[in-house]
Amino acid sequence: MKKFKVTVPATSANIGVGYDCLGVALDYYLELMVSESESIEYLENGEEFSIPLEENYIYSTIKLIEEKYNKKVPNYKVEIIKNEIPVSRGLGSSSSAIIAGILIADKFLGGILSEDDMAKLATEIEGHPDNVLPAIFGGMILASHDSENFYYSRIPFDNNIYFYVMIPDFKLSTEKARAVLPKEYKVSDLISNASKLGLLIDSFHRKNYDDLRFLLDDKVHQPYRFSLINNSEDIFNYSEKHGALGEYISGAGPTLISLNYKDAGFFSAMKKELENLPDKWSLEMKKICTRGAETEDIRE
Structure with a gap:
């Protein structure tokens, strides 16, 4: 058997x-x-x-x-x-x-x-x-x-980079997350994403993260999904304030991820910020x- x-x-x-x-x-x-x-x-x-x-x-x-x-x-x-x-x-x-x-x-x-x-x-x-x-x-x-x-x-991928995974106690279906996306986009937004993607991959190759937040700054899906994820823009701002390299919405959401080095101070600061929000958020530090x-x- x-x-x-x-x-x-x-x-x-x-x-x-x-x-x-x-x-x-x-x-x-x-x-x-x-x-x-x-x-x-x-x-x-x-x-x-x-x-x-x-x-x-x-x-x-x-x-x-x-x-x-x-x-x-x-x-x-x-x-x-x-x-x-x-x-x-x-x-x-x-x-x-x-x-x-x-x-x-x-x-x-x-x-x-x-x-x-x-x-x-x-x-x-x-x-x-x-x-x-x-x-x-x-x-x-x-x-x-x-x-x-x-x-x-x-x-x-650099093994020194950690994923600070923030998961809320509410769900978000992929169907709902896709429904908010526009049917048409500005050419400038598509050019922005295409150019940043190439540079994002290059930054991972070179292990140079000076511009990571700028390179993760999407114009195609994230701006439209923030409204579906309670306090998501606030959380991105907290992450930047406390020194993360960059942030993104994981999949269709509602999980949010900050990229950073191993940093107990950053983890503690973000945990406190999340605890002050109306919804319950968990925070875990994960590796690739x-x-x-x-x-x-x-x-x-």
Whole structure:
């Protein structure tokens, strides 16, 4: 009987001017134990998932792969060991489930998918490569695609830079966050983003962060989403005041992230600022996850 563990990291996408193209894996994890079973089961804390199968991204991804490759995955049981990725907070909870589904199907089907196959498949399912590719490969990923072509590049990232992750106690759906975006943009705003993206990648290559806040200053999505995230502009201002290198909205929000070196003073100052806000915000200091999603065989 096949039994294995699946581990998938969280992702933080839409990094500033990298809207829909630049994302990073962070060290929050979804961990699952998977085994062959007499029937298909999804368990959390010993009980059935509260999410019905038709809304379960793991299940729907496995079914899609079965249909795409005309192969049958045997009945299986999925048990959640750990899930640190909050739902609807802009940290890739749905992406992690899709990647988990791909890994589970591939494992049962004998390893028929390469990493590139997984990347293309995940992008087709999720729609946004910056959400899923960092979870597959680890690290920071820049990606582009259309209906026929698919490209990505792994961006070197300074291990001395930390992600100060600020998560509120309210959710924000991707659909709502996309609905506020305009149908048309000024050419000057698009030029601003395009030029900054190139320089942002260059700053990560050179480990030079003097202009990081300016280079993260997006004109395409963040200005329209601040109104959906309570006190977000205030939090960005606090972050700048206390010495961060720069800030951005993670994914579609509402999670906000400050980039900075390891700094206990900055952490303490931001924690105090967040505690004074009407909503409840958590603050955690995370590092980039350099290892992507993986499976581990369990021998009994």
